[in-house]
Amino acid sequence: MEYLMLHLSIRAESRKRIYDELKKATLSFSEEISWEARDGCPFTLSFIEEVLRVLPGAPLMRPRYITHDVRLDDDGLLFPKGTQVLVNAYSAMREEKHFKEPNKFKPDRFIDPETGRFRPSKNCFTFSTGPRHCIGEPLSRAEVFIFLGYIMKHFDFRFPLDEATPDFSYTFGRIIRAKPYDLIFEQRI
Numbered sequence: 321m322e323y324l325m326l327h328l329s330i331r332a333e334s335r336k337r338i339y340d341e342l343k344k345a346t347l348s349f350s351e352e353i354s355w356e357a358r359d360g361c362p363f364t365l366s367f368i369e370e371v372l373r374v375l376p377g378a379p380l381m382r383p384r385y386i387t388h389d390v391r392l393d394d395d396g397l398l399f400p401k402g403t404q405v406l407v408n409a410y411s412a413m414r415e416e417k418h419f420k421e422p423n424k425f426k427p428d429r430f431i432d433p434e435t436g437r438f439r440p441s442k443n444c445f446t447f448s449t450g451p452r453h454c455i456g457e458p459l460s461r462a463e464v465f466i467f468l469g470y471i472m473k474h475f476d477f478r479f480p481l482d483e484a485t486p487d488f489s490y491t492f493g494r495i496i497r498a499k500p501y502d503l504i505f506e507q508r509i
């Protein structure tokens with residue numbers, strides 16, 4: 321949520337797109353904002369996914385031991401059984417071969433240009449993958465969508481104009497967190 325709000329605070333056009341999607345998906349906000357509304361909100365989902373890609377909350381996975389010899393398809397590198405592996409999700413999700421211009425924040429990245437629908441990528445694995453992936457993923461995704469939805473329904477917000485561009489820096493560790501920042505909120509009437 322911290323980085324989602326920060327990225328949105330400097331993108332008025334994206335905020336408007338998200339607001340318009342939510343409004344339409346909830347019949348002009350006559351319905352509660354629920355996870356069911358997500359099908360009508362491909363840009364909202366894509367924006368959230370892009371935040372999770374560029375700044376994954378948990379950049380390093382827990383260490384694993386390899387249970388049998390593994391040779392990589394790409395370059396033939398061999399990892400013998402027993403090797404300890406630490407997956408760097410942060411860097412893997414900035415691989416040029418999986419994401420064009422990986423260091424750019426592109427909120428449309430996960431929208432299928434043909435169908436206009438949200439199209440997640442298996443190469444974006446912020447919640448890890450496999451049997452030990454995050455058990456809280458469905459809850460987190462629904463919560464972020466609904467929290468953002470209610471904030472957008474009642475407020476527009478922006479980064480204070482008199483301040484410089486936001487500081488997106490972080491301390492690289494077990495968890496990535498944004499530094500404290502201020503936003504201006506305007507209540508919608």
Ligand code: HEM
Nearest residue numbers: 377378381382446447448451452453454455456457459460
């Ligand atoms: C945006 C929010 C979250 C992110 C980015 C996230 C990310 C992750 C990641 C990457 C892992 C796997 C770590 C690894 O393989 O080393 C993980 C595991 C786990 N997460 Fe989350 N998580 C989030 C929210 C939650 C929430 C809300 C809950 C609980 C309600 C939760 C519960 C767990 C548990 C129990 C595991 C361990 C699963 C296992 O070892 O089998 N997470 N999470």
